[in-house]
Amino acid sequence: MQNILIEALILDWAGTVVDYGSVAPTSIFVEAFKKAYNFEISMDEARVPMGMGKWDHIRALGKLPSVRGRWLEQFGHAMTNEQIDEIYNTFMPLQKAKVAERAQPIPDVMPVLNSLKNQGIKLGSCSGYPREVMEVLVPAAAAYGYKPDCYVCSDDLAARSRPGPWMALQNVIELGIKSVFNCVKVDDSTPGIEEGINAGMWTVGLALTGNAVGTTQEEWQALSGNEQQALRSKAVEELTCAGAHFVIDSLAMIEPVLQEINNRLIAGERP
Template sequence: MTNNTSPIQAVIFDWAGTIVDFGSFAPTSIFVEAFKQGFDFDVSLTEAREPMGISKWHHIQAVGRIPSVKARWAAQFGREMTTEDIDIIYAAFMPLQKAKVADHAAPILNAVEVVEELRAKGIKIGSCSGYPREVMDVLIPVAADYGYKPDYIVASDDLTHGARPAPYMALKNVIELGVTNVNHCVKVDDSKPGIEEGHNAGMWTVALLLSGNEAGLTFEQFQSADEETLNTAREQAREKLIASKPHYLIDTIADLPQVIAEIEQRIAAGERP
């Protein structure tokens, strides 16, 4: 039953590392495989994680520009990475990603329950992703089988200028969901470009520290970790995410309800993001 009591009109979620795929392993592990398959070139999981949050073609380009990767590429091939090289790696990435993304579609912690709590308050559920549409077309039905069905979904290549940190994917959600005030929306993400996207769209922003790319923990590692390990991972993620100035930093989506309650109070008091 919907009660429509919240001043928040929509919450727009990222996908990997936010709602599904604890630790955001589906995209990062595939980047490592794609470089290996395309050019027999090795990148580390840490290097593959560094530009997370942007569209996948641009992600490959950004990995190639990391100084350590750039130096190894020049040493191995005697030249800088070209757009044609990126195209080849991206072509290797796409089938690998489509084959593996469904394996990482399980919701994070209380994601489905939190989403349904928001929906019960009359809040619309938007979503956008750095994944292109052909990957999302594989992920969406599997996530739906797990119980996650957002009201609207934007993929990175749905729009001409969709790339984060530009606000267009978030604003496409605003348009399609019939939102009348972007200041009454919340963007939830585990990456710096995703939080900047929310700021650029005029929304409240919530960054996730432990379920996403920056901590890089598997769910099993998260469950078994002692407090010292979690604090180390938390600070590692905070150091990267704080540059995007999120309004709130929380561990996982399970902690979102208390933040939503605070944002509701701030909106009711006349505050803007």
């Protein structure tokens, strides 16, 4: 890109750069509920609040009508903070054990990120994972060559995490960015897109590689063309309704979008 005004990409982790399908956190929520309270939730239910900090995610699951109804039937009362704590404390060691297994970058993403870094664009990152999980994931991803310029975790800040702007804005501080509107927030979940909007950034939603579709690459490839199109359309609608300025299939396809954003910045447009 010529006359680069974009200063940084603020990237999510699971489903955006690593862990095609955002499988690691989703499966562990199901396991943690089962292990802590012998309570069943589905993978689809586990995905609904994806992108939020993990304690907040568990609380949000407890408020889902389907989950809340079954919880009331099984326990006779709504989910309490103490029960959320118990599920969270069960979740954490399970997640730490699993996350490194899903640290491989999504296909074709690393050449694009390396090209952008060579053009002087900084790579920030933030996640719904707390720091103790990220301290496992970050070196595992680095072994595959992914090394963002900074990362911010869901429990790093006093303010609650997504969809609030705080993690994205902490990236701005740590990277020394001049203007938030020169940043592009890239995410595969509704709370992550809302985070970028609330931070005053351009936002790019990823339809296929993360939570919006929620399949592994192998599962995706096994689907029929009609099944793929239905899932893609639903994901695009979900991310667009969340406010994404652009929606693409994968981070590997972002360079033309960044050129368009750069052109709009040159023309004086703001997100």
